[in-house]
Amino acid sequence: MTDVATDDLDEFRAEPMPARNRSASRRKPTPIVPPRNVAGTALAIVIGIMTFLSCLTLGAVSLVRDSASRWEVQIASEATIQIKPADELDMEAALEKAAAIASGYAGVTEARIVDRAATARLLEPWLGEGLDLDQLPVPRLVVVKIDKQHLPDFTGLRIALADALPTASLDDHRTWVDRLVAMAHTTVAIGFAVLSLMLAATVLSVVFATRGAMSGNNGIIEVLHFVGAEGRYIAGQFRRHFLVNGFRGAAIGGLAAAATFAAFSLWSARNLATPQGDQANALFGSFSIGVNGYLGVLLIVLVVSFLTAATSHITVLAYLSELDSKSASED
Amino acid sequence: MIRFENVGLRYGMGPEILRDVSFTIPQRSFQFLSGPSGAGKTSLLRLLFLSLKPTRGLVNVFGRDRATITRSDLPMFRRRIGIVFQDFRLLDHMTTYENVGLPLRVRGRSEASYKGDVIELLKWVGLGDRMHAMPPVLSGGEKQRVAIARALIEQPEILLADEPTGNVDPPLARRLLRLFIELNRLGTAVVIATHDIALMEQVDARRMILADGRLHIHD
Numbered sequence: 001m002t003d004v005a006t007d008d009l010d011e012f013r014a015e016p017m018p019a020r021n022r023s024a025s026r027r028k029p030t031p032i033v034p035p036r037n038v039a040g041t042a043l044a045i046v047i048g049i050m051t052f053l054s055c056l057t058l059g060a061v062s063l064v065r066d067s068a069s070r071w072e073v074q075i076a077s078e079a080t081i082q083i084k085p086a087d088e089l090d091m092e093a094a095l096e097k098a099a100a101i102a103s104g105y106a107g108v109t110e111a112r113i114v115d116r117a118a119t120a121r122l123l124e125p126w127l128g129e130g131l132d133l134d135q136l137p138v139p140r141l142v143v144v145k146i147d148k149q150h151l152p153d154f155t156g157l158r159i160a161l162a163d164a165l166p167t168a169s170l171d172d173h174r175t176w177v178d179r180l181v182a183m184a185h186t187t188v189a190i191g192f193a194v195l196s197l198m199l200a201a202t203v204l205s206v207v208f209a210t211r212g213a214m215s216g217n218n219g220i221i222e223v224l225h226f227v228g229a230e231g232r233y234i235a236g237q238f239r240r241h242f243l244v245n246g247f248r249g250a251a252i253g254g255l256a257a258a259a260t261f262a263a264f265s266l267w268s269a270r271n272l273a274t275p276q277g278d279q280a281n282a283l284f285g286s287f288s289i290g291v292n293g294y295l296g297v298l299l300i301v302l303v304v305s306f307l308t309a310a311t312s313h314i315t316v317l318a319y320l321s322e323l324d325s326k327s328a329s330e331d
Numbered sequence: 332m333i334r335f336e337n338v339g340l341r342y343g344m345g346p347e348i349l350r351d352v353s354f355t356i357p358q359r360s361f362q363f364l365s366g367p368s369g370a371g372k373t374s375l376l377r378l379l380f381l382s383l384k385p386t387r388g389l390v391n392v393f394g395r396d397r398a399t400i401t402r403s404d405l406p407m408f409r410r411r412i413g414i415v416f417q418d419f420r421l422l423d424h425m426t427t428y429e430n431v432g433l434p435l436r437v438r439g440r441s442e443a444s445y446k447g448d449v450i451e452l453l454k455w456v457g458l459g460d461r462m463h464a465m466p467p468v469l470s471g472g473e474k475q476r477v478a479i480a481r482a483l484i485e486q487p488e489i490l491l492a493d494e495p496t497g498n499v500d501p502p503l504a505r506r507l508l509r510l511f512i513e514l515n516r517l518g519t520a521v522v523i524a525t526h527d528i529a530l531m532e533q534v535d536a537r538r539m540i541l542a543d544g545r546l547h548i549h550d
Contacts, residue, residue, distance in 0.1 A: 029436070030425045223422055226382070226414060226416075228409040228434055228485070229406065229437035229438075231403075324402045
């Protein structure tokens with residue numbers, strides 16, 4: 001069939017392989033997907049930043065939610081009996097009586113009379129120091145502590161007080177609590193909306209950054225496909241690679257966020273007695289996100305890693321499908 | 332082994348670039364596929380490699396109608412067809428040895444089971460001392476031989492080569508041609524797509540010439 005001699009094929013033949021090459025070939029095989037490249041590093045950075053921001057948002061929302069429920073509980077745990085002065089009314093006796101009536105109700109843990117000194121202190125910002133309460137018809141208060149689990153019968157208490165002391169009135173702070181609850185719920189709802197937007201932005205960034213990093217690998221996918229690799233084998237190689245890469249970025253972002261929370265918590269604990277600390281404490285409580293917050297960070301890290309791997313998997317299968325379903329569509 | 336009957340191919344809504352192409356590739360045969368640039372040589376090779384479907388006509392590969400071959404069957408068929416791309420398509424981050432062993436590695440074979448075969452094949456193509464070199468440092472001829480070795484590692488029944496001498500000087504082209512001839516003598520059918528007339532004149536083999544979308548065969 002052919003007229004070309006093959007004698008000089010020896011030109012290609014090399015010397016026997018040197019021993020060092022044999023030992024070198026025993027090393028770990030090179031991963032099919034190149035372990036590090038610029039696109040992969042950029043992807044890890046994007047994932048790290050987005051995870052960090054998502055975790056911060058989650059932490060902030062969890063902080064606001066905890067603070068809101070704490071305000072709610074604190075305010076709801078007290079009620080106030082106010083006794084207005086009247087002619088012929090022995091104020092001290094009336095206060096004792098009101099405290100006694102309140103104490104008699106189930107769900108009231110303590111009824112404490114706000115004494116004259118405390119009342120004067122309360123009025124000090126308006127009326128100045130050295131106030132003589134006897135010269136002014138000042139209403140007096142009884143603070144009623146409530147068992148939050150078993151609320152007392154406020155209506156019954158209100159009627160009993162009115163019967164015994166016509167100038168007494170009971171304020172269970174309901175209006176104030178309702179407003180505060182509404183505000184707290186609005187704040188938490190806004191927080192969750194921001195968190196949803198942040199998570200959506202993270203998902204989109206991760207998906208598109210992964211697709212971007214994948215586009216540089218089309219050559220590898222084609223070669224593997226043409227040397228007879230099954231689709232799931234190729235997808236598996238990329239999935240594993242991107243899972244590791246995504247987890248690396250997400251873990252760095254998550255750890256940075258956790259460290260930020262821990263640092264705030266530490267700062268807050270150290271500044272408990274200072275004016276700044278008290279201010280922050282009044283707004284955000286202990287400034288600690290708690291175990292649930294840290295679990296949320298872990299969840300975000302895992303979801304982001306999974307998302308990266310799933311995106312690479314889907315991208316590989318879509319590209320393979322495109323390669324195989326070509327019916328003379330391009331050249 | 333491979334049979335084409337009245338095969339036509341068009342890209343999208345464009346003109347038909349292959350028209351009524353009919354031929355067979357028998358076992359252990361050796362043929363050149365030639366024609367001017369743009370005549371459809373690469374498209375015909377891609378039809379042979381099952382990476383394109385014909386627009387019309389019958390393509391029968393190893394006894395199976397192309398139309399009945401599903402995507403999941405393709406890897407199995409591709410293992411029986413070796414292909415050498417014009418641009419080599421080597422993985423630059425892997426050594427010569429790993430590139431050649433790749434088809435076996437992706438099938439899940441352990442390295443111990445194919446290491447000897449890869450080394451032997453690399454020696455056969457004259458790259459025994461370049462086993463651990465990375466493709467970017469290889470010359471065009473060396474890359475071509477790595478691509479050939481990779482196509483042969485699974486002992487395919489047919490080898491398709493797209494312009495295998497397009498990137499090398501004439502002496503090296505002659506040597507590569509001899510490699511294909513020796514391979515053919517060992518039992519593999521060979522199809523070489525080329526427009527290098529000087530190369531074809533060195534061998535008395537069947538020539539399949541594509542012109543104006545039609546195939547003319549000169550035995």
